[in-house]
Amino acid sequence: MRQREAVHCNLIGDQWVGGAPTPNVNPSDWADEIGLYAHADASQLGAAVAAARAAFETWSVSSPQTRFDVLDRAGTLILERRDTLGQLLAREEGKILAEATAEVVRAGMVLKFFAGEAVRMAGDRMDSVRQGVDVEVTREPVGVIAIITPWNFPIAIPAWKLGPALAFGNTVVFKPAELTPGCAHALVSILREAGLPTGVVNLVMGRGSVLGDALLDSPDIDGVSFTGSVPTGRRIAARCAQATKRVQCEMGGKNPMVVLDDADMNVAIAACINGAFFSTGQRCTASSRLIVTKGVHERFIKAMSERVASLKVGSALDPATEIGPVVDQKQFESNLDYLDLAHNEGAKIVGGQKVKQATEGWFLSPALLLDTTPSMRVNREEIFGPIASVIRVADYEEAVAVANDTEFGLSAGICTTSLRHARDFKRRARAGMVMVNLPTAGVDYHAPFGGRRASSFGPREQGSYAREFYTIVKTCYTG
Numbered sequence: 001m002r003q004r005e006a007v008h009c010n011l012i013g014d015q016w017v018g019g020a021p022t023p024n025v026n027p028s029d030w031a032d033e034i035g036l037y038a039h040a041d042a043s044q045l046g047a048a049v050a051a052a053r054a055a056f057e058t059w060s061v062s063s064p065q066t067r068f069d070v071l072d073r074a075g076t077l078i079l080e081r082r083d084t085l086g087q088l089l090a091r092e093e094g095k096i097l098a099e100a101t102a103e104v105v106r107a108g109m110v111l112k113f114f115a116g117e118a119v120r121m122a123g124d125r126m127d128s129v130r131q132g133v134d135v136e137v138t139r140e141p142v143g144v145i146a147i148i149t150p151w152n153f154p155i156a157i158p159a160w161k162l163g164p165a166l167a168f169g170n171t172v173v174f175k176p177a178e179l180t181p182g183c184a185h186a187l188v189s190i191l192r193e194a195g196l197p198t199g200v201v202n203l204v205m206g207r208g209s210v211l212g213d214a215l216l217d218s219p220d221i222d223g224v225s226f227t228g229s230v231p232t233g234r235r236i237a238a239r240c241a242q243a244t245k246r247v248q249c250e251m252g253g254k255n256p257m258v259v260l261d262d263a264d265m266n267v268a269i270a271a272c273i274n275g276a277f278f279s280t281g282q283r284c285t286a287s288s289r290l291i292v293t294k295g296v297h298e299r300f301i302k303a304m305s306e307r308v309a310s311l312k313v314g315s316a317l318d319p320a321t322e323i324g325p326v327v328d329q330k331q332f333e334s335n336l337d338y339l340d341l342a343h344n345e346g347a348k349i350v351g352g353q354k355v356k357q358a359t360e361g362w363f364l365s366p367a368l369l370l371d372t373t374p375s376m377r378v379n380r381e382e383i384f385g386p387i388a389s390v391i392r393v394a395d396y397e398e399a400v401a402v403a404n405d406t407e408f409g410l411s412a413g414i415c416t417t418s419l420r421h422a423r424d425f426k427r428r429a430r431a432g433m434v435m436v437n438l439p440t441a442g443v444d445y446h447a448p449f450g451g452r453r454a455s456s457f458g459p460r461e462q463g464s465y466a467r468e469f470y471t472i473v474k475t476c477y478t479g
C-alpha cells in the first residue's frame with residue numbers, strides 16, 4: 001500500500017493549519033492519490049482575513065525593492081523546479097506534461113514580470129488650473145484581496161493574480177479550486193521560501209460553496225479577483241457590488257474561429273486543433289465554434305476529422321499523449337450529456353468516445369460536431385471539454401455575423417491570407433482578444449487579458465493593465 005504524505009495545510013499568518021483532510025486524485029489514474037489537503041472552516045477563514053489585514057499595515061508601505069526581490073526570487077524558484085511542478089500539475093489537473101511544464105514556466109515569468117511592475121509603478125503630476133497649486137495623482141494598494149481561482153490553469157492563474165496583488169502592496173486571502181490544491185499549496189510555499197513576510201498571503205483550501213460567502217461578505221476584504229464559471233462570477237460580482245467592493249471576474253467563452261476560403265489550410269488545421277482540443281479543450285479561450293466558408297468546408301472537415309482521429313488520448317504523464325483526461329467525473333458526464341444533446345439536435349459526431357487505457361481515468365476522445373447550426377444549444381453554451389462544432393457559412397459577412405452571435409466575447413480568431421479580411425475582423429469581432437492565423441487560446445503574459453459581455457466583468461488582467469484593478473488612484477492638491 002502506498003504511504004500517504006502528511007496532510008497539506010492551509011496557511012494562516014505564519015502557521016500551517018490543518019482542517020478536514022480531503023484526497024486529491026489523479027484524473028489519469030484514480031488509484032493515484034496525490035495527497036491529502038486540509039479544507040478550512042469558517043473560523044479559519046476569519047483568521048486568514050485578519051492575518052491579511054494585519055500584514056497590510058507594513059506590506060502596503062514596504063519598499064518596491066522588497067516586493068521586487070520576493071517576486072523575482074519566487075519566479076526563479078518556480079523556473080528551477082519546472083519539472084517537478086509540471087509533474088504535479090499534470091498529475092492533479094490532467095493536462096499533458098509538455099503543457100503543464102509550459103504553464104509552470106509561464107507562472108515563473110509572470111511573477112518576474114510583476115516583480116518589475118513593483119518598481120515601475122508611477123503616478124502623474126499636472127499643473128492645476130489654479131495658480132500656485134500642484135496636482136499629483138498617485139496609486140495605492142487596494143487593501144486585502146480575495147483571490148478565487150479555477151482548476152484549469154492551477155498555477156498560471158494564481159500567479160497572474162498574486163503577482164500584481166503583491167507587487168502593488170496588497171495582501172491576499174487565496175482560495176484555490178478544490179480540484180487542484182497541490183499547485184496552489186506549492187506556489188504559496190515558494191512565495192514564503194522567497195521571503196514573503198507573515199500574513200501577506202494566506203491560503204484557505206476548500207469548496208467555494210462552503211467558504212465563498214464568508215469570504216465575500218467579510219468587511220475586511222476590499223477586492224475580489226475571480227476566474228471561473230459564469231453563474232459563480234455573476235453571483236460574486238452582484239455580491240461585491242452590493243457591498244461596494246472592487247471586483248474583477250473572468251468567466252466563460254464560446255470562442256469562434258473563422259476559416260475563410262483563402263486560408264492556408266495547414267495553418268487553419270493547426271490553429272483549430274490546438275485551439276479546440278489542446279488542454280483537453282478545458283480553456284475559457286478554447287475555439288469551440290469553427291465557422292468555415294463553403295468553398296473550403298468539405299476540405300476542412302475531411303482534414304480535421306483525420307487529424308482528430310489521429311490524436312493520442314491517454315495519461316497526462318505519458319510523454320506520447322497529446323490529449324489528457326477530462327478533469328473529473330462531473331466534467332466527464334457533462335461532456336457526454338453535450339454529445340447526446342448534439343446528437344439529438346441533429347449534429348453528426350466524429351470521435352467523442354470513452355477511451356480505455358491501462359489505468360482508470362476520465363479519458364474521452366476529442367469530438368468534432370458536424371452539420372451544426374448557430375442556434376443549437378451546443379453552439380450557444382460553453383461545454384468546457386474536448387468538443388468543437390463546425391458551422392458552415394456562405395461568405396465572410398455571414399462568418400462575422402455568426403462569430404458575434406453569442407452572449408460571450410472572450411477571444412475570436414480568423415484564418416485568412418487576406419489582409420483586408422484580417423483587418424476588418426480585428427475591428428468587428430466582438431471580443432476582448434482577436435487572433436489572426438493563431439489559435440484563440442494562448443496569450444502573452446505581458447499583454448492585457450480579458451473579454452466582453454458574459455465573459456468578463458471589471459478591469460483587465462495581466463500586463464501593465466493589471467494595475468487598474470490592484471491599485472486605487474488618489475489625487476492630491478498642494479497649495
Ligand code: ADP
Binds near residue numbers: 178
Ligand atoms: P468550475 O465549474 O470551473 O469549477 P466555479 O465557478 O464553480 O467553476 O469555480 C471557480 C472557483 O470559484 C473555485 O475556486 C470555486 O471553489 C469557487 N466558487 C464556487 N462557488 C463559489 C461561491 N459561491 N462563492 C465564491 N467562490 C465560489
